[in-house]
Amino acid sequence: MSRAAVPGLSSRHPIGEQLPALYADDDFAQRFTAGLDTVLAPVFATLDNLTAYLDPRVTPTDFLAWLASWVGAADDPQWPVEQRREAVVRAVELHRWRGTRRGMVEALRLALGVHAEVTGDGGAVWSRTAGADLPPEPAAETLVRVWPGREQRVDPVRVREIVRAMCPVHTVCRVEVLPGPPADEGR
Numbered sequence: 001m002s003r004a005a006v007p008g009l010s011s012r013h014p015i016g017e018q019l020p021a022l023y024a025d026d027d028f029a030q031r032f033t034a035g036l037d038t039v040l041a042p043v044f045a046t047l048d049n050l051t052a053y054l055d056p057r058v059t060p061t062d063f064l065a066w067l068a069s070w071v072g073a074a075d076d077p078q079w080p081v082e083q084r085r086e087a088v089v090r091a092v093e094l095h096r097w098r099g100t101r102r103g104m105v106e107a108l109r110l111a112l113g114v115h116a117e118v119t120g121d122g123g124a125v126w127s128r129t130a131g132a133d134l135p136p137e138p139a140a141e142t143l144v145r146v147w148p149g150r151e152q153r154v155d156p157v158r159v160r161e162i163v164r165a166m167c168p169v170h171t172v173c174r175v176e177v178l179p180g181p182p183a184d185e186g187r
Contacts, residue, residue: 011037012044056088074111099168107166112158113150119143142171147178
């Protein structure tokens with residue numbers, strides 16, 4: 001991530017104009033400071049536009065990976081640029097929902113463009129009555145069903161990687177890749 005010299009980029013703050021009057025007509029001083037202006041112009045341009053560099057919607061493409069690392073967003077250089085930008089924009093929201101059904105569905109949609117349905121609660125049960133008998137043991141398995149969305153093909157390996165990363169540690173997540181939306185099973 002470097003901002004190289006941009007040919008023809010003029011400095012908004014030329015050094016030669018800020019020199020004492022004694023050097024205003026000195027050809028050597030003006031040429032020397034013009035060389036420094038060429039070097040400093042990209043620095044000034046970057047600093048003048050710093051807010052744009054920190055906004056993932058408009059930042060230069062080569063800064064996306066850097067911004068993604070700041071917010072812990074997934075950044076795959078093979079994704080289209082707009083998808084990479086959306087991943088950075090939505091990173092905080094996805095972290096908030098990490099380990100939940102909604103978080104898993106959103107992560108799969110964002111990363112792979114697939115539709116997903118998550119069933120099962122991962123084995124959490126509780127009772128409002130103090131001293132009551134323990135409830136029956138819940139199924140400790142979560143089922144994640146995935147089917148094509150914006151892409152026509154679903155990569156099961158990538159789906160499993162994302163589910164493994166998003167699934168709570170205390171649960172077992174099973175993945176089913178379907179050719180289309182699941183049929184209603186008596187719901």
